[in-house]
Amino acid sequence: MFKKILFTSLFLAVLSSLSGCAVNRATASVTPGSNLEAMKTFYVVKSPKDEKDVDQLIKDFLVKKGYSVTTGPELTPPYQADGVVTYIDKWFWDITMYMLELTINIRQPTNNFPVAVGNSFHTSLTRKSPPEMVDEVLTNIYKNAK
Template identity: 25%
Template sequence: MIRPHHRNPGPAFSEDAAAAAPLRWLLLSAVRSSPVRAFRTDRLRPAGIPSLLVACLALAAALLVTGCSSVSTRKVIALDRFQRFYVERLLNENHHLDEIIVAELRRLGCTADSGPRTMMPAHTEVLVTYDARWTWDFHTYLIELNLELHTVFPSKKLADGRYYQPSIKPRAPVEVVRGLLGPLFGR
């Protein structure tokens, strides 16, 4: 004998159940007829709230990952008239930023070299100094870079630049240096 499937009638009929019946019917009909359905229609929750929650969480995660970055450059004198640059290597900096800066200066068409200040060639026109701040969050990345360009004699500031980005998804040091030196040389 085949029995029809019967739902459990639940507790005995009461006045509270009678009062909640129209509300339950209204919510269930809204969920079932809505184009955006809830994940489970057997629960009484309005349609759209889970998708709204997921959208808000995704937006918050995107904002946290991108973070805020700032790049500012300022030049006092046009740098295109100088050709020979020397990047002072910091003794406690093991990330080879001086080599990255030299490579970018050469890409911009300048003659550049790096090393300790005591090894600076006599024909150097511009001394480039930098200060870098690195941080570690599952990998080491550049969080801040300050560049200053000075004439050798007399020591006069020509330009400076600052990069700052305290976020989880940082830029590569090559991109940071290119973003700082490009505007200083008008490129």
């Protein structure tokens, strides 16, 4: 009887630890009254800690969608664009480095007020490549804008 309880306990412990590794979350929201369709030019602010050129991945996605995009350091508003894109990328080591989480904000160029925000979080079992994370976040933002 003791062996059966011990085996069941160990089995449940292993099962719960495995299920905790497979986390996948993708969210997006747009500020009510915002018009993302009116934004045709963007300025992507390169994060000072970005060593993986995530700003270029965001730029590439937006250019493929037909937008005019420039990148560079953070500037004092107003920006010479219809929208300003900022992001936070978090990386994690699990045999190899991978992007654990990406948050992208689209802001007004005059005052940096957030117009839209999207987030993607994938642990090692559901990991995506950085371009896939950018695609997931921005696609969800534009889906919620409609």
